[in-house]
Amino acid sequence: MSKKRVLGASQADHAPSGLTGIPTPSSSSSASPSSSSSSSLIATEALRCPICNEVMLTLHQLNRHLDDEHSSPSPGSTDNNLQFETDFKNWFKKTVVAKATEIVNSPQGQSQRGSTKIELSASNYSEISNDEGSNNAPLMENASVIPRDHWQRLNGAMTCNMDGCPKKLGGKFGTVNCRKCGKLFCNQHTLFRMKLDRDLNPDPIQGYWSRCCQDCFLSYRQGWNLSNPSSSNLLIDKGVTFKRLRDQKIENVKLEIVTLENRSIKLLQTLKQIEDGHIPARNLKTIEQGLANWVDSSQVIECSICHTAFNFWNRKHHCRVCGLVVCGDVSRGCSMDVPANIFVDIMNTDQEEKIQNLEDVNWTVRLCLNCKQKLFNKRLLFQSRTSDSLSEFLHFFAQVKALEAKIGNKRKVDGPFDLGHVELLGKMERIGKLVANKIDGLEHSLEQGKVKSQSMQIKIDEIKLYKSLKSYIILFLQENLPILRKAQQEKLRKEQKELESQSYSKPAKPKLLKKEIREYREKLMVLNEQKFMVQNLYEDYKKRKKFDDLKSLELNLSDLQQEIDSVQNQLGDNAF
């Protein structure tokens, strides 16, 4: 409250300097009728502080006075401050209203001066209310705004709080408190500026420029750290707009398609009925014409789609579904005779009541390009989506993904490595092998296809997919190779132990049971296969000069060789 004492109370006789402490200059203006607003009074009143009524000589002085005295209440009196603000706003409203009525009521000559006065008081108001943000001069922090209670005190020989800064505080390096965290730093490490509000929170709009340290600056500055996901980049989702637009645009098309569909179904049913003998065949044309509302062909001189002029060779045709007159040129494809049964099949893909197939396969229906696209595209798309053209590839992919997930899970559950990993990775390798085979096969047949000029259904993109999958597997194996090697070493050690214990108990080579022989043989085969694969991988890397990985592979190979040797040793003469 101390700040709001009424300094100019003695002058403004009717301003109550009473209990609230809030001056109400409004009373002065409303109490004084228009007659009292002589020019001199306006001048003095204009340069009187609207809050405390202190008289100012210049506008500049008034501004400064407002900034100094009224903008920064002492900390801890926020409630009073709020109260003060609302009161002040009320006062302002009243003044403006009063002045406005005054202007309206006052004679012409005085209105000019009245308006100046309002402008003045209005500008004062804006100065006060906005002074925290958009004042022209930047608001630098000062002790009365930004609390300093939390500041660290300098005692004795302290060094800068910045990590790795050995400077002694005081003297030539300076002693500065970070306004935000309060810690002491040297001059150089408090070169950061951020806007803080009274509670020391960053406030880019209304805050006061305050000196702070690097940590505070980087952690509180919005959007400064770009790698921080919370300050993620701007992304505008236009999906909703797009969908609305699309709905608008394709609404009519959809309606049109429904009409076309109905017509085609009717047409196909009619054909069936003719075939069954319910309707005589000679009625077909009339029915067709009635159904699709045929365009009068005598008025048409060119194809409605390709705009080629009709003549003796370029005949007119009616589309049986939309009735347009189009040409029948096969190369341009403006219209074509669609075999009725194919038509039926396509229409049946999403029809509840299936249309019956015709017995005679020679029935055809002429469709123009537009209708064909409208009727068929979506259905054909639907068909091809359900048919699995890439099933084999997807199968591989699913396997790889499943294995990957398994290995990932296993690693989480079982700790760093495990024998199970070896098996899983082995499986992965096997898939990789299969994929590589597949690529070779596809490429081979592609070449063959070229030679025979036989358009085999091989997609180049499919080969690309397989290749990507292969490199995906290789990438995965590379990442997991260290684990694999560790696990294999572990396995080897175990087996060696076993072997040792076996050799202790049974110094002589035991005769192997048939079952054991079979098992060992299988093991040998698997091992040989693995060796082959690693060998392949090794060659591949060698070719691509991935020398970093070669070493590990070499180790791998020798491990495998050792194991093979040991198994072979066990098998002895029984090895094949």
Add this chain to the structure above:
Amino acid sequence: MDLYAVAQHYLDRILESEPDPAAGEDIKVLLLDSVTSSVISMVTTQSELLKKDVFLIDKLDNFQRDNLRNLACICFVQPSSATIGDLAKEIANPNYKNYTVYFSNTVSRSHLERLAESDDLEMISKVVEVFQDYLVVNSSLFTMPQKLAPHSPLVHDSWNQPAFDQSLQSLMSVLLSLKYKPVIRYESNSKMCAKLANAINFEINSNQMLFGQLPARDLPPSLLVLDRKNDPITPLLFPWTYQSMIHELLGIRNNTVDMSQMANVSEELKELVVNEQTDQFYKESMYLNFGDLSESLKKFIETYKAKTKTSSNISSIKDMKFFLENYPEFKKTSINLSKHMLLSTEIDKKINQLRLWEVGELEQSLATNDNSSADLAELEDLLFDRKLQNGQPLPPLDENTKLKLLALYALRYEAHASSQLSRLTRQLQQTGFPAHKLELVKTLLKNSGVAQRLKDDDDSIFEKVSNSAMGNVINGISFADNSDSNVYMQHSPRLKQVLMKLFRNKLNPKNYTLVKPNGLESYTGNDKIPDQELVIFIVGGVTYEEARLVAELNKTNKNVKLVIGGTSILDSDTFIGLK
């Protein structure tokens, strides 16, 4: 400032979005156009994409693509009319299961409508705008996705329209991706700068929806639009730092250096990728000068040597190369090392071949010292091949190098009463120097001579900037001091002067017009607080030297973030008009 972080984030959002959550993990097809494919290639690698289940990458305008109906498709394209047309064709005859569309910039409503019209099969499940319509070259350097000549062919100080459109679009996407709503300053003597700055202001004001939602900042970011013509010196001088030298002598294009023309280059070194993001050694040494670079390479080799426990004394680059070639198993361990070895040996070779040591010294002296007569004598010696070594005349200097020296002299002593330019030109012509090349010097003087340049108070572009009495720490921002003894690094770009003034808020408002978009009217530029976030754009092209200046500022000062870009990245040949 790290533009890579921005790009990576966008990339993650594009690729990790699940187009069809019900189907579980999906194999993705990525369709790009010519612009976005270079955008993507600058910030990621094939195997990174593979890890994110992108198994097929193709161009949108390749219509030979096969039908792969089981796969989901992600389109990352520029919202240009051509690509919208291609996209419309694609979705009318879809090859893939469904489409998610990401535009690299703001897409106009009419384009969206066109797309909606063709999507009667309802193939598009998502349309998103990301803002990545620029190439990330270094972590604080960006450039335009397409190389277009910025100047109109007829009038120098006016835009070539396609280049203008691209610059505007790109710059807008830079601002949006950084979430900047900036105040704009431009060099008032340039019509091109003025046009670009005002266009950006207009775009910001007419996209209040977009810019209004950006977070408030303590201080509005600044966009500084400069014109190359105000500093014709920097691109003319031979730069002595690693990245700049690679570009100047070998040419960097979209982060790759083409070495296929070189003899004796093994297959895997035919195309070298120099990318700060993936190459640690490059990141550490891209801004080093040639001496430090050899030092750093030596260290690099020695660490490997320590590993392989071999010993051989390495003192020169030749020795290093010998060492590498003779230890094949050593070479195995790092393609990277041989890559940098190859680059630096090539640079070394070219420097010696073009006699850049002596030329560079003269260039620096011409650019920074006021020593007319001695420089002229040296220049004449070089221009007319009068230099002798052991009594033998040296092989003649490269024509283009001569031309650049002449151009430098012409710019330096243009206003000088005793300028010998016309005499030198005449004499050169008599020796059979091609006239069309000499013509280039005249063009250069016409376009960026003293009459065209900004008369920026008392500053001259020929001063050593550190000599000016400004000191090295300005308003809390420290500039690296280049007044060390290195005779080849005397000159610093004019940009340094401009930035020094900017940070003390001493830019002359007459020379640097301030444009304030709506909502930023309160900004005066007279605050005691220096700019904290700054985007610099140089119309007419940026140089790697300027990028280095900016990168060093970013490195030494945590309280500022700067990004620099330009219509293209210049080398001296391109700048003077030889390429």
